[in-house]
Amino acid sequence: MTIKPSELHKTAQDILKEAHELFYEKGYEKASMREIAQRVGISKAAMYHHFTNKEEILYTLCLQAGEIVNENMTRAIERNRASSAPPKDQLTDILLEYTTSYINIKNYIKILLYDVESLPDEKKRVVIDLEKINFSRLRTYLKNLMHQGKLRTCNLNVLTFSLFSAVHWLYFWYRPDRELSIQEIVEHIVDIYMQGITA
Numbered sequence: 001m002t003i004k005p006s007e008l009h010k011t012a013q014d015i016l017k018e019a020h021e022l023f024y025e026k027g028y029e030k031a032s033m034r035e036i037a038q039r040v041g042i043s044k045a046a047m048y049h050h051f052t053n054k055e056e057i058l059y060t061l062c063l064q065a066g067e068i069v070n071e072n073m074t075r076a077i078e079r080n081r082a083s084s085a086p087p088k089d090q091l092t093d094i095l096l097e098y099t100t101s102y103i104n105i106k107n108y109i110k111i112l113l114y115d116v117e118s119l120p121d122e123k124k125r126v127v128i129d130l131e132k133i134n135f136s137r138l139r140t141y142l143k144n145l146m147h148q149g150k151l152r153t154c155n156l157n158v159l160t161f162s163l164f165s166a167v168h169w170l171y172f173w174y175r176p177d178r179e180l181s182i183q184e185i186v187e188h189i190v191d192i193y194m195q196g197i198t199a
Contacts, residue, residue, distance in 0.1 A: 008050075009050065011040070011042065011046075011049075011050060012050040012051070014040045015036060015040055015047060015050055015051060015057065016057065016060060016061055016064075018036055018039035018040050019031070019036045019054075019057045019058075019061065020061055021039070022035055022036055022039065023058065023061070023111065023115055024110060024111075027114065027115065028054070028058055028111075028114075028115035028118050029118060031054070032054075033047055033053070033054055036054075036057070055118070055119065055120075055123075058111075058115060058116075058118065058119060059119055059123050059127075061111065062111060062112070062115075062116055062119070062127040063126070063127065063130070065102070065105045065108040065111065066108075066112075066127055066130035066131065067130065068101060068105060069098065069101040069102050069105070069108060069130075069134065070130050070133055070134060072097050072098070072100075072101040073094070073097060073098050073101070073134045073137060073138070074137060075097070076093055076094045076097035076098070077094055077137050077138070077141050079093075080093055080094055080141070081141065081144075087145055087150045087151060087194070088190055088191070088194045091163075091190050091193075091194070092186055092187055092190045094138065094141070095163065095167055095186050095189065095190060096182065096183055096186045098134065098167065099167045099170065099182055099185075099186055100182055103170070103174075103182060109168050109170075109171045110171055112127070112131065113168070113171070116128070134164075135160055135161070135164065138160050138163070138164070139156050139157070139160040142156060142159060142160060143156055163189075163193065166189045166193075167186065167189065170182075170185065
């Protein structure tokens with residue numbers, strides 16, 4: 001079980017916060033321990049009282065963010081499993097929860113797509129396995145809708161991967177100051193999947 005941010009020493013929390021900002025701005029490889037220390041307002045030596053190296057900081061960030069997204073996704077699926085709302089509304093709610101979660105964590109998906117590759121294989125597998133849990137839960141949810149006759153039968157892996165891909169790509173083009181909100185975008189995505197694009 002990952003240590004929750006609230007359970008960490010205040011300085012360790014500050015280190016993670018500033019490191020996350022720096023990794024987002026510059027990328028993991030270009031960020032340095034010295035820069036993180038300067039942003040926190042401590043010496044580089046003091047950093048090592050909390051984290052062994054930059055890799056440990058990245059790994060901790062990945063685990064904490066991954067578990068937050070995972071918990072929110074699980075909660076969304078559970079509340080919709082017992083919902084009487086139309087499948088379109090249920091799927092919108094689930095994808096909106098997932099998308100909002102990773103965007104609220106300073107676009108966690110950027111770290112998942114790029115910076116996680118800097119971790120050793122055994123640590124990278126742990127992080128990726130958290131995302132696989134999300135995939136498995138959404139796939140099972142969609143499978144149940146098919147069995148209930150609420151979705152037409154199709155390849156579940158293709159459907160699940162394509163839904164995740166649709167929202168992951170928001171990292172590359174979504175800007176909060178533009179025309180559409182996250183909710184509107186997710187609603188459009190689900191509408192396209194549920195209704196198709198033929199006239």
